[in-house]
Amino acid sequence: MALTTSSPVAPMLAKAVPAVPEPDSVEGGLSYEPKWDGFRAIVYAEPDGEGGIGAVEIGSRGSKMLTRYFPELVEAFRRLLPGPCVLDGEIVVPTGEPGTQRLDWEALSQRIHPAASRVKLLSEETPATFVAFDLLALGDESYLDRPFAERRAALEEFAGDLPDPIQLTRTTTDVDLARRWLVEFEGAGLDGVVAKPLAGGYAPNKRTMLKIKHHRTADVVALGYRIHKSGRGVGSLLVGLYDDSGRLLNVGGVSAFSDAKRLSLIDELEPLVERDESGEAVTGATDRSRFSGSKDVSFVRLRPERVLEVRYDQMEGMRFRHTAQFERWRPDREARSCTFDQLDRPIAYDLGDVLS
Missing domain, CATH: 2.40.50.140 (Nucleic acid-binding proteins)
Structure with a gap:
């Protein structure tokens, strides 16, 4: 693959702004999506040499690997992903009954534990979900230089129909809807809204996205x-x-x-x-x-x-x-x-x- 854990990619970052920006404030327009309150994760699903998924690693925003803390996600990636890829997204833990679920930061934080037995128990009691929001590579082809609009379309085709625990974040180009999300989604434990330039490539470690949070x-x-x-x-x-x-x-x-x-x-x-x-x-x-x-x-x-x-x-x-x-x-x-x-x-x- 073009991107692997031996040559990892740093995630693209976001700059804080005080309000949801107008779509024409950036050349090429903006795409809006919810800001998930979890662990940022780059998933490397590498080929097994026989057309399937082999090694799976989960990298964090820094150099720390999260793989060992989320065995249920590693198993799901091997079982559900259509092929080798590199995905950018967020690991979250939803808790509560259907209809009243919300993100649970405390349950997520507890997953970072040194004891393998504890990690296994928590993976069963409070299983995690991976919310994908960008496609960085497919097979051995890097998508980093492609505009976000193209990456998003490819992500929808690749992972749009996958079942739990892999989810695809919703997006919109409607700024009024994005402003509603900023208010409404807070009740579900989300952290705000992110705006991404539709014409922009993936810029590792650069603050080219815009984030709007409920407080600083x-x-x-x-x-x-x-x-x-x-x-x-x-x-x-x-x-x-x-x-x-x-x-x-x-x-x-x-x-x-x-x-x-x-x-x-x-x-x-x-x-x-x-x-x-x-x-x-x-x-x-x-x-x-x-x-x-x-x-x-x-x-x-x-x-x-x-x-x-x-x-x-x-x-x-x-x-x-x-x-x-x-x-x-x-x-x-x-x-x-x-x-x-x-x-x-x-x-x-x-x-x-x-x-x-």
């Missing part, structure tokens, strides 16, 4: 934590993002944990605590400001390996303007993928125009 979020790296003012548990997490030069910069804090969560975070973060040669936890201190006064600005350093999603309102320079809110852990994300270019930054506007 960012995936950040846990840098350390401060002890709560009570002396018990985690009071706040310090988080960071990588800049263009590869430096990991502190962008603010995350707080507002419940009493139980503060205590559990101490144990949860213990394996990541940096320690010196004597085994003592390494501490640091954030910069003081005129607002900090005598406040303790020291924190326990963590190895920058764990990613979390936070909700924020706006940026001020290179930092969150206010304390961010914890949304969830992101076990599918690599720390190095957490960069500033994911942030939704407001369009510059003259204060004089605001006041006039």
Whole structure:
């Protein structure tokens, strides 16, 4: 095949915009589709040499392979796919009874587990679904340079009639319908709407798509934590993002944990605590400001390996303007993928125009 796990492709990314854009805002028009709230996945279904499917691997947005965590999907790809291919899509876990189902992020997150026995049990109790939204290769032919309109047509022909657990995301060129989706689909646990240029090729690791979410979020790296003012548990997490030069910069804090969560975070973060040669936890201190006064600005350093999603309102320079809110852990994300270019930054506007 043109694309394999030995020469993997990085997924095409999306830039955040504040509202669903008009179709004529991009040359060639836009296609709209739901934004699924799951694990981004590139599926490599390789040939077996006899015309069928052989090895199947599931790559994540970063370098982490997800294959071992979703054995039910690997089996389904081998059984259901018409032939060798590379698909771009999202792994999700739906829960609830028919008619009241919604996406369950917690159930999905639990699938990233080191014990094979636990993975097997969860694959039976909370089976995953793969939602395909792009076709990157078919047989030994790469589709990366083809416009999305052509890739989508080929995807529908190739996978449009496949049964569960493989689904094909819906699309529309009707901007009014896309705006309805943004409002209506939130009730099912979806994350917003994505707009794709119909004439555009597949651009690995480039933010050529547009995403519209219900609120601003960012995936950040846990840098350390401060002890709560009570002396018990985690009071706040310090988080960071990588800049263009590869430096990991502190962008603010995350707080507002419940009493139980503060205590559990101490144990949860213990394996990541940096320690010196004597085994003592390494501490640091954030910069003081005129607002900090005598406040303790020291924190326990963590190895920058764990990613979390936070909700924020706006940026001020290179930092969150206010304390961010914890949304969830992101076990599918690599720390190095957490960069500033994911942030939704407001369009510059003259204060004089605001006041006039």
